[in-house]
Amino acid sequence: MRAVLAQPDFRRLWTARTVSQWGDIFSFVALAIQIYRLTGSGLGVAGVVVAEIIPLLLVAPIAGVVVDRLPRVQVMVAADVLRAALAGVLVIWHDDPLVIYAVAFGLSAGAALFNPAANSVLPAVVADPGIVAANSAVWTAAVLSQIILAPLAGGLVDLAGPGWAFGLNAASFLVSARVLRGLRLVEPAREVGRRRLLSEAGEGVALVRGDRLLRALAIGQLLAALSAGATSALLVVLAAEHLRAPADAYGFLLGAIGVGAALGPTLLLRLIPDPRRPLYVFGPYVLRGAVDLVLASVRSLPVAAAALAVYGVGSSTGAITFNSLLQSHVIDRTRGRVFALMDLLWQTGRLASLGVGGLLADAVGIRAVYYLGGALLLLAAAVGFAAGRAAGPAGRQG
Structure with missing residues (x-):
């Protein structure tokens, strides 16, 4: 993992994904706590999970075509900017369950574009022998971040309210987008013909x-x-x-x-x-x-x-x-x-x-x-x- 992290292009991709995951952890904890406070029911919390799953079911087939036809770095940057704007809505407006469900839906739709693009682009920044180590580095950062940050996120929500957690999530997406903009890959830009998406x-x-x-x-x-x-x-x-x-x-x-x-x-x-x-x-x-x-x-x-x-x-x-x-x-x-x-x-x-x-x-x-x-x-x-x-x-x- 040290060897692949020494490669500048992979380190940039790894940094963007890791920082974005930090924000996701704060947002995930804050969403669960806040929606339970507002609805007082497990069903209300389950509604957030459903709101996150449905857009993946709807967007994933088309997202795969977009990722294969457009420059993947641009797809990831656009998904990050979209999610930053949506997370920013919750900084101020987080007292309405319907708004929380709508934002959760939008964040998940952005992830449906970002994730296959990030997984698809990795072999372009790491030589074949390092692919396993690169995936290990991404996974290790995600797991350690969750272990360390999830308890901190719960404490932040209790002390300062959920708005700060949502703000950190929005900021993490902007940092990710900024880092990814410096990733230079040789990949052709192709037009996406609307009539060909489903086929x-x-x-x-x-x-x-x-x-x-x-x-x-x-x-x-x-x-x-x-x-x-x-x-x-x-x-x-x-x-x-x-x-x-x-x-x-x-x-x-x-x-x-x-x-x-x-x-x-x-x-x-x-x-x-x-x-x-x-x-x-x-x-x-x-x-x-x-x-x-x-x-x-x-x-x-x-x-x-x-x-x-x-x-x-x-x-x-x-x-x-x-x-x-x-x-x-x-x-x-x-x-x-x-x-x-x-x-x-x-x-x-x-x-x-x-x-x-x-x-x-x-x-x-x-x-x-x-x-x-x-x-x-x-x-x-x-x-x-x-x-x-x-x-x-x-x-x-x-």
Whole structure:
């Protein structure tokens, strides 16, 4: 990671993404606290999550085409400026739930453009051997930022009100845009023909469907989202109803996931010479699936925390190897559409999982949610391993 961070272009991209993530953390905490204060209900808080997921479902297919047809740096800068303006609205006007939902919707729409562009542009600023290390650097910064800044964000909201947190988020987007403007890439500017947007989005779907490895990655992404959407959101229920843990144990369990997620990139780079092989992409699904089954079966808080640390390792290593394999396997001109489609599958599965998981937890019990989540992750691993054996060593998609 030190080697890739020594490269000026990647360091600029990494700085922009990290500073923007800092603002996102403050905004995420402030949004949750403020909407709960205004509505007094968990349903109100869930409404923010829905407002963030829906635009990703609507925008992602077109966003992928835009990312593949326009200069990606300009797309990222425009998305940052848009999000800065929206976050600025909440600095003054944050006492109306409808405004909060509308801004959350807009911020998510901007992210639907920014994220596939940032993931697609990374191979242009880092040589192929450094792609895994570059993704590890991005992930490590994100996890450490969340561990350190989330408690600070909660304190800031309590002491100074949510407006300051939203202001920091707006400022972070402007800093990100300013840093990215200095990123110079050799990439052709292409016009986006309006009549071709939907057809080119369909080409992205056909591309994934026609490539055995990409198809397995897409199925794994959807199955993992169907699992993680519910298990992540309902961890607080598991702690209270199954583990019979005290109220403050939920934070302890989240901390265990964070510790594992922070260790994952270091373990990946130190122990595995080529993490982009399908084995290391789909293997983390086995780890996470096994953890879900353990959580549904044990009642010991220390055992659950240790298992969740393993889950964190699986989450971080899985995300890094997944992105790195896509960046290496997919050619530049179609990379934006592939990443956007993977985002679409993730958010679709996450939304479905939240609804089904909540109903299942109420009707059958929280253990059933985790047993089902573990089974879905193990199924995702089985699909991936089968595709990996049939496809052989991962080559570059044409």
